[in-house]
Amino acid sequence: MSAAPTAIYLDHQATTPVDPRVLDAMLPWFSETFGNAHSEQHVWGRQAAEASEAAREQVAALIGADAREIVFTSGATESNNLAIKGAMRFALRHGRGKHIVTVATEHKCVLEACAAMMEEGAEITILPVDSDGFVAPDAIAGAIREDTVLVSVMAVNNEIGVIQPLSDIGAICRAHGVLLHTDAAQAAGKIPLDVNAMSIDLLSVSGHKMYAPKGIGALYVRRRPRARLLAEISGGGQERGMRSGTLPVPLVVALGEAAEIAAGEMDREGERLARLRTRMLDRLSAEVESVTVNGSLDTRVPGNLNVGFAGVDAETLMGNLPELAISTGSACTSAEVEPSYVLRALGLDDVTAGSAVRIGFGRFTTEAEVDAAADMIVRAVREQRTGDAARAAE
Numbered sequence: 001m002s003a004a005p006t007a008i009y010l011d012h013q014a015t016t017p018v019d020p021r022v023l024d025a026m027l028p029w030f031s032e033t034f035g036n037a038h039s040e041q042h043v044w045g046r047q048a049a050e051a052s053e054a055a056r057e058q059v060a061a062l063i064g065a066d067a068r069e070i071v072f073t074s075g076a077t078e079s080n081n082l083a084i085k086g087a088m089r090f091a092l093r094h095g096r097g098k099h100i101v102t103v104a105t106e107h108k109c110v111l112e113a114c115a116a117m118m119e120e121g122a123e124i125t126i127l128p129v130d131s132d133g134f135v136a137p138d139a140i141a142g143a144i145r146e147d148t149v150l151v152s153v154m155a156v157n158n159e160i161g162v163i164q165p166l167s168d169i170g171a172i173c174r175a176h177g178v179l180l181h182t183d184a185a186q187a188a189g190k191i192p193l194d195v196n197a198m199s200i201d202l203l204s205v206s207g208h209k210m211y212a213p214k215g216i217g218a219l220y221v222r223r224r225p226r227a228r229l230l231a232e233i234s235g236g237g238q239e240r241g242m243r244s245g246t247l248p249v250p251l252v253v254a255l256g257e258a259a260e261i262a263a264g265e266m267d268r269e270g271e272r273l274a275r276l277r278t279r280m281l282d283r284l285s286a287e288v289e290s291v292t293v294n295g296s297l298d299t300r301v302p303g304n305l306n307v308g309f310a311g312v313d314a315e316t317l318m319g320n321l322p323e324l325a326i327s328t329g330s331a332c333t334s335a336e337v338e339p340s341y342v343l344r345a346l347g348l349d350d351v352t353a354g355s356a357v358r359i360g361f362g363r364f365t366t367e368a369e370v371d372a373a374a375d376m377i378v379r380a381v382r383e384q385r386t387g388d389a390a391r392a393a394e
Contacts, residue, residue, distance in 0.1 A: 008369045008376075011325045012303055012362035013158055013186060018254070019211035019363065021261060026213070026254035037247045038238060048249045055256025062259040063184070063203060064194035065220050071239045072252055075217035076185035077109040078232075079204035080152075082219055082243065083181045084113040086229030087150050087202065088122050093230065097149040101125045103135045103164075104345040106154050107183055114152070123147075131347050132296035133162040141172045150179045155187035155203075159329040159342040159358055160295030161304025163191060170199030179227055185209050185217075189262030190270065190301045195220055201227040207251065211363060212258035216251035219243075269363060274302035276361045276370050281305060283374035288381050294343055294356055308348075308356040309381050311388065317357065320380045324373055327358050 009017075029051065035044030037052045056067040073079045084100070091097045100114050104126050114124050125143045129135050140151060151173050153164050166182060173180040181202035187193060188203075189210040195203055200220070207216040221227050221242065235244025284291050290310035309317070314328045329340040339353035348356075361370070 007323045008373050009325045010359050010361060010365065010369070010373055011327050012360035012365075013161070013209075013358060014327055014360065015208045015214065016211045016362055017364065018213055019258065019261060022212055022254045022257045025257040026250040029250040029253050035249075037249050037252075038236070048247075052247050052249055052252045055252045055259075058256035058260045058263075059205065059218050060220075062188060062193070062263050063205075063220060064196055065203075066223065068240075069195075069220050069223050071219045071221055071242050072247060072255075073217045073219055073243055074215055075208070076107075076183060076204045076206035079206075079217050079219035080107070080109050080181075080183050081113045082229065082232050083202040083204060083221075084110065084150065084152060085117060085232060086242070087179055087181070087227065088117045089120070089230040090228045091149040092121055097147040099123050099125070099145050099148040101127065101140060101143045101148060101151045101178075103127050103129060103153055105129050105133060105135075105157055105159075105342045106152065107158055107185070110152055110154065110183055129345055132299075133157060133160050133294075133342075133346055134296065134299075135164060135169075137165055137168040137172055140169055141176075144172070144176045144178055148176070148178050150181055152181040152183070154183040154185075155193065156184070156191065156301050156304075157295070157342065158186050159340060160306045160346075161186070161300035162295045163187070163299050163301065166198045166200065173201075174199040186301065186304075189259065189266065190303065192266070195222070201225075205255075207255045207258060210258050210262050212254045213251055216248065216255045218255065270302045273361050273365075276365055276367065277302060277305050279367065280359060280361075280370050280374055281307070283371070284377065287374075287378045292352075294346060294348070303361040305359040305361075306343075306356055307359065308352060310352075310355060312355050312381055312384050314355055314357050317377075317380055317384060320384065321376055324376050326360075326373075326377075328356065329358055 033047050035048035037048040039045030040049050056070045060067040060070050102114055127135050127139050156163050170180050179201040182200055183204045185206035188205045201222040203220040205218040208214040231242050233244045238244050292308045294306040339350045343353035
């Protein structure tokens, strides 16, 4: 029996380590073959361009798209901004509508991008979710107006891991002639995605959520029927005029390799992660009283577990677990100490939401790490409850 690990990373929704295979694929493009992909007059540039196009094919294959529909970006935040602001600004400029529909549990960058468009004349409808975290397709249908341009619904929630019914939502949007954008940062490489079967027009991908480096992502932009965007960045017109700037070839190659690995291993890895999640939840439920799961357990990505411990402050709990990396929610709002707006959208009060932690399992997580982490959490919860009870009795 191997020794229990001493420092354990279980925050894979925040970021993932770079897969060694991805690192091996990208390293030569830093120094050995360092050309600018836009300098196709010589062999260095042509090699870089060919590598970038191969990566575009790999990313497209992961989501059932055409390589010509993939626009490389710096990550999902930029992709989400380009999709939302680009589509709305095009529509506003050409008098094609001004209304956006989105959901209360979206990532901050989506909600903030929508809010920013209000300053330019857009109107926004933010729909609620049910207690499991799902938005009702019928609610989306009811929110669409004659001037609706875009519906933005994330594929998988970054805090509670629930998978939204994109196929149903896509069919509704297509029937109304409305664009559907989805933030798939937490979904790409983890669950099957098919932009055509799901009638998705714009889809955002993040490299560092799927074992590629930080600083690279992609936006799928449908060609037929065409999703029209205004560019956010002015410059040389690279990426088909939608995202100017020199391509970071090593990062692009890394994203492509990560996409291909994920596509090949998705089913097997999903089954393994589901076993690890069940192992953790069974331990916590058996050894700690009043454990609740936030969000649907049946319809969520296998690597996500969001649990609450009644009477326990999550921030204090994590402070008592210095050798375990877990979180209270989105890394992008980690500076905020108030309870998660996602959990409050499920109907949880501030105290209950403040007792929840997100546990994220990943490609390199082992059973030994899960067991050791469960021991740490059980001990810390018990100690915190005992201490709180003793202070209350004084």
